[in-house]
Amino acid sequence: MRAGHITVDNVGFTYGAASALAQLASAESDAEVGVDIADIDLDIPPGSAVLLCGPSGSGKTSLLRLLGGLAPQLHPGTASGSVTVSGREMTTLDVHRVVEVAATVFQNPRTQFFTTEVAGELAFGLENQAMERAEILERIRAAVAVTGIAGLIDRRLDSLSGGQLQLVACTAALAQRPDVILFDEPSSNLSPASIEILSAVMRGLREAGHTLVIAEHRLAYLDGIIDRAVLLDDGRVREDLPAAQFFALSDEQRRAKGLRRLRAARPAPPSVPASAAHTDGGLVVENLRFSYGRTLVTDLDRMEFPRGTITALTGPNGVGKSTLARLICGLAKQDAGTISLDGRALRARERNRAASMVMQDVGRQLFGETVAADITMGLSASARTALDLPALLEATGLIGLEERHPQSLSGGQRQRVAIAAAAAQDSPVCLFDEPTSGLGFSHLVGIAAQMRALADRGAVVIVITHDDELIAEAANSVITLTPPLTRKG
């Protein structure tokens, strides 16, 4: 059996009963908490690159876990059939031997590193294999030359952007010199510029002869990298297409398959008209300045966010989008300038009350013991009586879930609880932080509709996003932030 050859022979996987705590803590997108798969047959020749795609809940993550020695080792369940990588049977391989054949680049750049600095992280997998120092340095040198992160090597990991972290993860994987590199939605948290670099690096890995398997929702950047696309649905392989045929699918065809765009979005101006009823009033930011220590992060002359409008806030990682959101919500106080709503300047405390935010990591903002309790939490008695909860549950697709613990729901459901809570608060300003990261096409359409509903009620809706597809689907206007000219004072 040749190095880098993957065979999947009549494979199925059924998740075992996870502990209650594990279920609570599970963050995975929508139904992918544990999608059982069955009857999977694949043969991936050495040096080829294969895409696993399909709607949320199709089982692509489960399949990737089997290939990467993560299931059943770390995600308990029953595997049937045989998965081999370079001739090793993955379903029974000791988890600490996985490092010898396969490396996985995970979705979340913040939770895949075991150390606190780039250099230590690159060495981690090699030190664990008790390699000689000279060998480790040589491998890191070679890997860094491919990914181009020499400038980052003496940095702390917490000082890096998401895009930079994914490059570090790729470098660490490469330094291991594995036969196979697996990617679990690596672009989920990245800006378009970072995705471009990631794609260049993946091309480099391919040319270096590694077998690549990529589970992904965002597809356009993989054109030119992959040889084949395997479409999964409902835990089974539905189609196995050569790349040329896959990328030639029409827009209607890919929508019907629940896939995201196959070609990069044209930077066309947003075509969605704003709600005409609410063009008066809105949020205005003027002469806003904010610094962390001596680093000027925010320096804006004027910016308008009208009511009834969905405004997308974009720009490279680290440009200060999140800081601007924190300023708007009053979680940070500006050094100078005003933030006013309908012509009245608001202090930070007032902005706390006026704004609600749907966070990227939505589990952090669910406090109630039940969905219904969470949605009404923090409301005044009068607001509580005025609220039409059944209608709100209906509108957010949460009917039947009102008695569940919000932390026990899937990622998409939890996000809808947070949206419902924002709607119940009737906040004039609603912010969304990267609401579609790591989520599939149907989810994207759903979130666009939820934002539209909030805007139609007359709210100022601001969405921080890198996702061109979401912008095209939902935004009425786009503001691209650029770094302040004076970075350091």
Add this chain to the structure above:
Amino acid sequence: MSVASTSNGPALSEDTAVAETHSPTPGDLDSAFRSPARIPDPRTILIVLIVINATVLASTSQILAYTAVLLAVICLATVRPRYALTALSIAATGTALALAAVAWPLPVLVFVGVIGHWTMRFTATAAFAVYALIAIRPSVLVAALRRVHLPRFVVVPVTVIFRMFPTILREAGAVRDAMTLRGLHPDPLSFLVHPIRTGELLIVPLLTSVIRSGDELTAAALVRGLGRPERPSSVFTLRFTSADVLLGLAGLGLIVLAVTTGGRAG
């Protein structure tokens, strides 16, 4: 394969994610795997930390206390000059209050003077502890712990503490933000008035998100060979430099001072 140059590779271009760094210094591999020469070995720092605590708290000698403050401030100045200045002013204020109490022994002044005296002493230990936290790189510490043959059940938790502590702080901050926006007021007052309710609101989302991070972290570490039967190697260079000699001598000086001057506290 030989790759002599560590210059930026092909993927690096101006408008890239990598260029998003504010000051991309060209990395030199070897220097990335050792601390600068002015930083002593973690073992030296930890031993002197123990010496400072033991001597300053066990001996009543004023000279010893001043010397310890001076040592801690100098060390801190090599990594964070501004922190050193803060520590120095705190210690100076404490000393001034203590001296004032000696000069004018009024009841109020004596009370304040005793507090000032102990503030000065604790500044020595606190400033050096802060220095240790800043100066010791986690990776170098792990290398040092491995070098002295500490078992894995000691080394791995140390790594995890360094790794998870900032995560927990970040998650707690995010949960607090969310509470603020929901009007759930996570201020100190509400902790006093409704300790259980406020604690519960904070703890449940915090626990779920930290556990989730922990699970993902564990998976990522295990598939990269954490827990393999062989003893891990270490790519970080440990070497004793003149900084270790200086710090070691200073620690020795403290012990000598403690033995030769002053009486014993308590």
